[in-house]
Amino acid sequence: MIATFFASLGFVIATTSFIGGFRMIRRTDHAIEASMHKFNGFLTIFLYLAIASISLLEEFTYLILFLWCTGFGVHLLKLVFVKKGLAVRYGGYMGGVFLIIWLIIIFNNLP
Amino acid sequence: MKVFPPTFNQILPSIFVVLFCLVANPTFAIEVHVPSEALSIQRAVDMANEGDTIVIDDGIYLENIVITKSLTLHAKNDLEKTILTAKDNKKSILTFLGTTGGVVSGLHFKGTRRSGVHIKKSKDILITGNKFTDSYNGIFLDHSEKIIVEDNLSTKNFNGINLEYTKSSKIIGNSAINNKEKGIILLFSDLNTVKNNIANENYWNGITLWSSLGNVVENNEAYNNTYGIVLTSSSGNTIRGNKTMRRLYFIWPVALIYFSILFYLIERKVFLFYFRSLKGSKMAPNETR
Numbered sequence: 001m002i003a004t005f006f007a008s009l010g011f012v013i014a015t016t017s018f019i020g021g022f023r024m025i026r027r028t029d030h031a032i033e034a035s036m037h038k039f040n041g042f043l044t045i046f047l048y049l050a051i052a053s054i055s056l057l058e059e060f061t062y063l064i065l066f067l068w069c070t071g072f073g074v075h076l077l078k079l080v081f082v083k084k085g086l087a088v089r090y091g092g093y094m095g096g097v098f099l100i101i102w103l104i105i106i107f108n109n110l111p
Numbered sequence: 112m113k114v115f116p117p118t119f120n121q122i123l124p125s126i127f128v129v130l131f132c133l134v135a136n137p138t139f140a141i142e143v144h145v146p147s148e149a150l151s152i153q154r155a156v157d158m159a160n161e162g163d164t165i166v167i168d169d170g171i172y173l174e175n176i177v178i179t180k181s182l183t184l185h186a187k188n189d190l191e192k193t194i195l196t197a198k199d200n201k202k203s204i205l206t207f208l209g210t211t212g213g214v215v216s217g218l219h220f221k222g223t224r225r226s227g228v229h230i231k232k233s234k235d236i237l238i239t240g241n242k243f244t245d246s247y248n249g250i251f252l253d254h255s256e257k258i259i260v261e262d263n264l265s266t267k268n269f270n271g272i273n274l275e276y277t278k279s280s281k282i283i284g285n286s287a288i289n290n291k292e293k294g295i296i297l298l299f300s301d302l303n304t305v306k307n308n309i310a311n312e313n314y315w316n317g318i319t320l321w322s323s324l325g326n327v328v329e330n331n332e333a334y335n336n337t338y339g340i341v342l343t344s345s346s347g348n349t350i351r352g353n354k355t356m357r358r359l360y361f362i363w364p365v366a367l368i369y370f371s372i373l374f375y376l377i378e379r380k381v382f383l384f385y386f387r388s389l390k391g392s393k394m395a396p397n398e399t400r
Contacts, residue, residue, distance in 0.1 A: 008363070008367055011364065011367050011371075012367055012370055012371045012374055013374075015367070015368055015371035015372075015375075016371050016374050016375045016378060019371070019372070019375045020375065031386065032379065032382050032383060032386055035382060035386075036378055036379065036382050040378075103364060106363070106364050106367070107364070110335075110358055110359055110360060110363055
C-alpha cells in the first residue's frame with residue numbers, strides 16, 4: 001500500500017513538474033515556475049528512490065536493479081541538461097520520458 | 112488410619128480399570144519427532160501408525176511426502192522456521208492419497224511446480240495455520256470430501272486454494288492474497304462453504320466458481336483483483352455478505368492527471384504567496400517576464 005501511495009504521489013508531482021516546465025518555457029512568472037519546477041523535480045527523484053528501495057527490498061534481482069538504475073539515470077540526465085543549459089532544447093523530450101517512467105510505475109502499483 | 116500395604120481386594124478395581132483401558136484402546140497414539148527420531152518426514156510417516164503425530168523441528172526439509180494413513184503433522188516451533196520444499200518440483204510437497212482423517216498445521220510449504228499440499232481422494236482432513244508460497248497451487252483439494260482448510264496463508268503462488276471435484280468441504284478464514292492467477296477456485300465442486308476468507312490482490316479473480324453447485328460463499332473479502340467474485344456455469348450457490356472492489360486500472364492514472372492539474376494550481380498559489388511575502392521582506396527573487 002505504501003508503494004501505491006508513493007507511486008500515486010510521484011505521478012502527481014511528475015505531472016505537475018511537467019506542466020510547470022512547459023509554462024516555464026513560455027516565461028510567465030519565470031522565477032516562481034522555476035522554483036516550483038525545481039522543488040517538484042527533486043521531490044520526484046526522492047519518491048522514485050523511495051519506491052525503488054521498497055521494490056528492491058521486496059524482491060532483488062539484478063534485472064530489477066538495472067531497470068531502476070536506468071530510470072534513475074534518466075533523472076540524472078535531465079539534471080545534466082539543466083546544468084549545461086540544454087533544458088529548453090531537450091526538456092520537453094525528457095519530460096515525456098519521465099511521464100512514461102511514472103506511468104509504468106503507477107501501472108505496476110495500481111490500487 | 113493404616114493405608115499401606117494395600118490388600119489384593121483394594122487394588123483389584125484398579126487392575127480392572129487398567130485392563131479395560133488396554134482392551135478398549137489397544138494401540139496408543141505416539142509422537143514421532145523429526146529429525147531426532149526419524150531423519151526425514153517421509154521416514155517418520157512410514158514408521159508411524161494410524162493416529163500418530165509427527166512433530167517436525169525447525170529446519171528446511173527437501174522432500175515429496177506421500178501419506179496414505181491418518182496422521183497429524185505439525186511444527187514443533189515457528190511456522191517460519193519449519194519449511195518444507197519439494198525435492199522433485201514436478202511433484203507436490205505433501206500428498207494425502209486415499210486417506211480418511213489427518214491434520215497438517217503450522218508448516219511452511221514453499222516451492223514446487225505442483226501443489227504445496229495435495230489432498231487426493233481423501234476425506235476428513237484438517238489443514239490449519241500453514242503458509243504456502245511459490246508453488247503452482249498452495250492447497251489443492253482433488254476428488255475429496257469433508258476437508259477443512261482453515262486459517263492458512265497462501266501467497267505468491269499461481270493459484271491460492273484450488274478445489275476440483277471436491278464436495279462438502281469448508282474453506283474458512285484463509286488468506287489467499289497476491290497470487291499470480293486466482294485466489295480461491297472451485298471447479299466442479301459442490302456443497303462447499305467458503306467463508307471469512309481474504310482473497311485480495313490476485314492477478315485475475317479473487318474467488319472463482321466454475322461449474323459448481325450449491326456452495327455458500329459468505330463474508331469474504333475480495334479487493335484489488337481484476338475481478339472480485341466470478342461465477343461461470345454455476346447455479347444454486349449462496350453468495351452473501353462479501354466485500355469486493357475491482358482494481359482501478361485505467362481510471363486511477365486518469366484521475367491522478369486531473370488531480371495533478373489541481374495540485375499545480377494550488378502549489379502555484381502557495382509559491383506566489385511565499386514569493387510575495389519574500390518581496391514584502393525585501394528579499395524578492397529576480398522575477399522576469
